[in-house]
């Protein structure tokens with residue numbers, strides 16, 4: 001049975017002081033989630049990771065939004081896996097469409113980063129999803145299939161048992177134009193079928209999230225789909241009241 005997962009991606013939002021306030025206020029919700037066998041977490045900016053890790057419940061997942069694949073070296077502006085591990089951070093979002101679009105994050109780069117994460121027993125949240133033009137051209141499965149196959153090539157079933165995949169259609173992110181739950185189910189089930197081809201039975205254990213304009217009002221509909229195991233939430237994860245509602249609406 002796959003545990004439901006609600007993960008907030010804060011993107012480039014919140015000062016460290018605001019992140020701390022959220023972390024402190026989230027403590028009761030982490031307990032509520034645990035009691036109901038749901039995992040919750042947030043992905044703050046690098047600068048807020050330490051404070052959120054320190055002040056949130058131990059049951060709250062704290063994820064980074066990116067990482068470099070090298071341990072150290074001349075890579076100005078980058079942050080490495082050992083640097084995250086020193087703060088107890090072992091979840092990392094990889095290949096978010098904003099990084100693919102603005103930072104040239106390719107499937108190959110995502111692969112390198114996930115390889116390094118698996119070698120360090122960490123958990124990648126691998127984001128895939130098509131643009132509006134690709135969706136309109138009926139190319140969703142082709143694009144998403146390629147992202148999954150190239151990003152995860154050569155990994156073992158044992159490695160990917162830790163993986164989380166997030167399907168986020170680019171056209172639904174921050175637009176209020178969320179994909180219907182039928183589309184979310186269809187693509188998440190397609191992703192699972194590829195994972196099964198690549199890795200066998202472990203595909204049944206891998207959690208696949210939907211992301212893109214998830215709000216308290218629609219979160220339950222997505223999570224009721226058999227192959228949607230949770231949500232990756234941007235805007236609606238920023239305010240503690242809305243984050244609480246996302247959780248209470250799926251209990």
Ligand code: 13P
Nearest residue numbers: 009173174212213234235
């Ligand atoms: P929104 O929930 O704001 O559409 O963002 C989704 C997202 O990109 C999460 O990673």
